[in-house]
Amino acid sequence: MTDVKKPRRRPRSDGQRNREHLLAVAKAAFTMGEVDIALDDVARRAGVGIGTLYRHFPSRDALIEAVYRVELDRLAEAAPVLAAQHPPVEALRAWMRLFVDYIAAKQVIAPALNGLVSGTGALYAQSGDILKAAANDLVSTAVAAGDLRDDIEPLDLLRALAGVSNFAAGPGWESSAKRLVDILIAGSRTSVS
Amino acid sequence: MTDVKKPRRRPRSDGQRNREHLLAVAKAAFTMGEVDIALDDVARRAGVGIGTLYRHFPSRDALIEAVYRVELDRLAEAAPVLAAQHPPVEALRAWMRLFVDYIAAKQVIAPALNGLVSGTGALYAQSGDILKAAANDLVSTAVAAGDLRDDIEPLDLLRALAGVSNFAAGPGWESSAKRLVDILIAGSRTSVS
DNA sequence: ATATATACGGAGGAGTACTCCGTTTAACAA
DNA sequence: TTGTTAAACGGAGTACTCCTCCGTATATAT
Numbered sequence: 001m002t003d004v005k006k007p008r009r010r011p012r013s014d015g016q017r018n019r020e021h022l023l024a025v026a027k028a029a030f031t032m033g034e035v036d037i038a039l040d041d042v043a044r045r046a047g048v049g050i051g052t053l054y055r056h057f058p059s060r061d062a063l064i065e066a067v068y069r070v071e072l073d074r075l076a077e078a079a080p081v082l083a084a085q086h087p088p089v090e091a092l093r094a095w096m097r098l099f100v101d102y103i104a105a106k107q108v109i110a111p112a113l114n115g116l117v118s119g120t121g122a123l124y125a126q127s128g129d130i131l132k133a134a135a136n137d138l139v140s141t142a143v144a145a146g147d148l149r150d151d152i153e154p155l156d157l158l159r160a161l162a163g164v165s166n167f168a169a170g171p172g173w174e175s176s177a178k179r180l181v182d183i184l185i186a187g188s189r190t191s192v193s
Numbered sequence: 194m195t196d197v198k199k200p201r202r203r204p205r206s207d208g209q210r211n212r213e214h215l216l217a218v219a220k221a222a223f224t225m226g227e228v229d230i231a232l233d234d235v236a237r238r239a240g241v242g243i244g245t246l247y248r249h250f251p252s253r254d255a256l257i258e259a260v261y262r263v264e265l266d267r268l269a270e271a272a273p274v275l276a277a278q279h280p281p282v283e284a285l286r287a288w289m290r291l292f293v294d295y296i297a298a299k300q301v302i303a304p305a306l307n308g309l310v311s312g313t314g315a316l317y318a319q320s321g322d323i324l325k326a327a328a329n330d331l332v333s334t335a336v337a338a339g340d341l342r343d344d345i346e347p348l349d350l351l352r353a354l355a356g357v358s359n360f361a362a363g364p365g366w367e368s369s370a371k372r373l374v375d376i377l378i379a380g381s382r383t384s385v386s
Numbered sequence: 387a388t389a390t391a392t393a394c395g396g397a398g399g400a401g402t403a404c405t406c407c408g409t410t411t412a413a414c415a416a
Numbered sequence: 417t418t419g420t421t422a423a424a425c426g427g428a429g430t431a432c433t434c435c436t437c438c439g440t441a442t443a444t445a446t
Contacts, residue, residue: 008391012443015393038433049395054435156373160353180349187380201422205412208424231402242426247404387446394441402433410425416418 019056021046027067039063065127072127075102079134088142093185095138099161100177131158152188160184212249214239220260232256258320265320268295272327281335286378288331292354293370324351345381353377 025046029037039060043053057063078098082091135154142148160180218239222230232253236246250256271291275284328347335341353373 009444012392014443018393039435040433043395050435051395051437052393055393058435060434151372152376153369153372156369156376160373160377176346176349179344179346180353183345183349183377183380184353185380186382187376187378189379202413205423207412211424232404233402236426243403244405244407244426245424248424251404253403389446390442390444392441392443395439397437399436400434403431405430406428408426410423411421412423413421415420 015056018046018048018052022048022053022056022063023067026063030064030067069127071102072131075099076127076130076134079138083138083141087147088138088145089147089185089189092138092142092148093181095134096157096161096181096184097178100174100181103177104174146190148188149190157184157188208249211239211241211245215241215246215249215256216260219256223257223260262320264295265324268292269323269327272331276331276334280340281331281338282340282378282382285331285335285341286374288327289350289354289374289377290371293367293374296370297367339383341381342383350377350381 022042026037026042029042029045039053040050042063043050046053053063057066075098079091079095082094082098085091086094132155135158139148139152139154139157143150143152161184215235219230219235222235222238232246233243235256236243239246246256250259268291272284272288275287275291278284279287325348328351332341332345332347332350336343336345354377
């Protein structure tokens, strides 16, 4: 039990302001197509030096994770709400559709999902765990109710979804994404002839 | 119909040799983990100048596509064979499992699938079309036989599969990938209570 | 006012993708 | 064989990116 670091001073206001500016700029850029924006640009647009950016976010991945953290957490929080409103399987379906909606609304989830799901490493690890836990709850509830096969891996459903999320291009992609959700749900049910 | 360009000379042997060396080196590198290998390195290992590499493959993506072309084509060619050997639905299942096997054998499909499936643009466009056509045949045969719902989008199944392919890490990933194939098939069947 | 922990800025090191163009060479004809 | 020429080569150079380092500035606390 090492003791928690006791902050001897209140955090500096300019530091927090800059951090928020950076996040806002980065999110705006990512939301537009500019996923590959140079970090120098992010710093310039936020009105800070590049050194400041790197102090707040020690790597590009750290910045990306910070940007998406809010969105991913919101998605995770929706799970218990849906679970309370719907029967188990429908709650899961609704939650998976929420993914699709988020992507449709340019809520910038897709790249985060990819990072989360691909083996890139510790990146997104924390948000990822929350998300996985949410999926786990929904699935195990449905399994316990006897509606879903008991060999369903929640993470696999997420992975499959990430595959579709990968590209939000082409007309009708949204409806085809929702169709896939139905396929996944149907295929996960207990009663399959 | 513009006339086909009549080559006034036979292609130079050194050119073809170098092209093959480059492909071999790149494939070897990609097959190991070195996806981010510098193109300078590829050129050096192949014993050619960087200029030569860029003449043969005008961009990094062009090189990657060329490397995976062979594998993707082989996968596409397996489709009619499987269709001849199995009833429709089982042919589709077998083909989807083939994806998993390829990935498991470090056959380097996963990144190609991602590129194919993500909206990166024309990259992989050609190989992608072949693959899509193969999937289309398998699915529409099964649909015609009345075994699969008629609203199944072959490409969506591929996308979902790509999601799992994304990471071939963690113990037991292979079996969970095959389980997902079963889920997708089950969910695509006509008779769902 | 003074002290000091905290944060800032941006030049610069290191590395990569890709271009340009003078040089070399394989193919072919005489 | 030898000359001609289209095709291919090589690698220095350009442009750009990520990230580090460290001297300077400033918010907080006394």
